[in-house]
Amino acid sequence: MSQTVDRALSILPLLAEGPADLGQVADRLGVHKSTALRLLRTLHEHGLVYRQSDQRYRLGARLFALAQEAMENLDVREIAHPHLARLNERCGHTVHLAVYEEGEVLYIDKVESRYPVRMYSRIGKPVAITVAAVAKLLLADLPEPERRTIAERLEYPLYTARSTPNAPAFLRELTKVREQGWATDLGGHEESINCVAAPIRGADGRVVAAMSVSAPNVVVTADELLTLLPQVRRTADDISGEYSGRTPAKDTVGP
Amino acid sequence: MSQTVDRALSILPLLAEGPADLGQVADRLGVHKSTALRLLRTLHEHGLVYRQSDQRYRLGARLFALAQEAMENLDVREIAHPHLARLNERCGHTVHLAVYEEGEVLYIDKVESRYPVRMYSRIGKPVAITVAAVAKLLLADLPEPERRTIAERLEYPLYTARSTPNAPAFLRELTKVREQGWATDLGGHEESINCVAAPIRGADGRVVAAMSVSAPNVVVTADELLTLLPQVRRTADDISGEYSGRTPAKDTVGP
DNA sequence: GGGTTGCGTTGCGTTATATGCAACGCTCAT
DNA sequence: ATGAGCGTTGCATATAACGCAACGCAACCC
DSSP states (O other): OOOHHHHHHHHHHHHSSSOOOOHHHHHTSSSOOOHHHHHHHHHHHTTSEEETTOOOOEEEOOOOOOOOHHTTTTTHHHHHHHHOOOOOOOHHHHEEEEEEEETTEEEEEOOOSSSOOOOOOOTBBBOOOTTOHHHHHHTTSSOOHHHHHHHHHHHOOSSSSSOHHHSSHHHHHHHHHHHHHEEEEEESSTEEEEEEEEEETTTTSOEEEEEEEEEETTTSSHHHHTTTHHHHHHHHHHHHHHHHTTSSOSSOOOO | OOHHHHHHHHHHHHTTTTBOOOOHHHHTTTTOOHHHHHHHHHHHHHEEEEEEETTTTOOTTTTHHHHHHHHHHHHHHHHHHHHHHHHHHOOOOOEEEEETTTTEEEEEEEEEOOSOOOOOOOOOOOOOOTOOOOHHHHHHHOHHHHHHHHHOOOOOOSSSTTTSSSSSHHHHHHEEEEHHHEEEESSSSTTEEEEEEEEEOOOTEEEEEEEEEETEEEEEOOHHTTTTTHHHHHHHHHHHHHHSSOOOOSSSSSS
16 A cells, blocks of 8 residues: 555565565565665664674564564453463463464464473464364354355465365364364374364454463373363363453452 | 655554554554555555454564564574573573674573473563673673663663662673673572573674573572583583584484 | 434545665775 | 675655545444
8 A cells, every 4th residue: 555665564574584685675676776775774773674794684673572562462362371371280281372363373372381392382483274273263263255265275284194185174174163162183283292272252252362282192192182171171261251351350369 | 764664663663552543543653544544554464463353453463473583584593592402401490592682682592491480581572681691791792882872871670679770880790791701690680580691602702692591599599500600601602613603513413 | 313423434636755866985806 | 906796875756655625434422
């Protein structure tokens, strides 16, 4: 809509691939060097872009700070966190919280496993959308046409033999998840890792977030992990209640 | 430099404070609503801004993804991580990696303590610059005039009784840190938490990053933590060697 | 239920503003 | 020394961003 801003913002994903010098930026934007320079300078003033010692540009620190603040302002996250921590206390495994936004699913909170073997994931990292249990829950709640559109636009990387292979299979899985009200990922992303997930709903019943418990095979088998399902669902329901205002937050200590 | 981009980018920190509607954004930018609308639309197209169900705008998911990618492209981080993990294996405490950029110090990596009591911190969060051990190391390496300018511009919040109280005290501390080549934070940020830190240097000897080991009093006393100093310095030196190309990366397993 | 207020949204003419050019200056390597 | 390559500057032109005013649409209140 606004050409100048559009061009300036296009620089960010470009730099996300790695540092680049003025010429490279100008070329990839298809503009004159002087134009690119002015845009970069503006981005620099706002701290979104940093000029390293070899004169090349890369993404700046303000970006982290912004992402950080944005995260801390998410109210679901704030409400959910103590519940996630409590669940982690009880079962010891990694607990994740994720939301859907504009075609992406991303983790917004994580409580680390207390077992020495830990899985790799990071807050803010987009989730493997076709296989993750939380992603299935979040997508399953979208209106059917949107679900179809998204499913057909997605790619289906075969992380493992049990990954969702294509759109029809994914849509079938979403229907199942929608009906049963919970989801799993049994080695669909990494061979040895299983997850159980449950939805968190707002006052209107719409799914606003999803949470999951994940553990590697070497710690517990898939069957053992599934025995945690009731606990996970109860936790998710508690969060839903508090989020939608039905249940006031419980004080952890009396006055 | 570029008015339009400048205005658009000013929206981001504004939204970081919390969601806002069109009118609020327009007012705070001092522009007409239609102008604000166009800017917001452009930001929206790039995913930096999200429109929530109540029509208000807040920061978008792309921001997380960008910050994430930016972080993973930092080569110091990549080189340092296995060393940090190894140190954590040996001592069990929380290990941090931080860099300086344009007046801010921020954590770019963290390996969690293996003790049940953990300190609060998050990757990407700006560090308490006047007290953190890593911050002292990074600032101590700046040229003297810059150091002074920064020190005088800073605020000195008294987190605890042992926090750095003002600019002169801070500058004195920096001089000391610069000479001894390592730094500590003994309860300067949180009463019960101590840190020991060492600098990571590039080929030209300039400090490019700093790493620290942190632990609460309840786990180890400050004196006990200080006995780890040689290990911390050795780890930092190993990273420096690898980063500056002097030492080739060691294979963890043979062929 | 009609009127009103408070939003977001649209189209348009004007003018400020971003643009590309060409020339300059610098560093580095030949 | 000399050239190539890159970032930087000033400037005239034209484009694209601006504010305005009018519209559409709710919600709200009398």
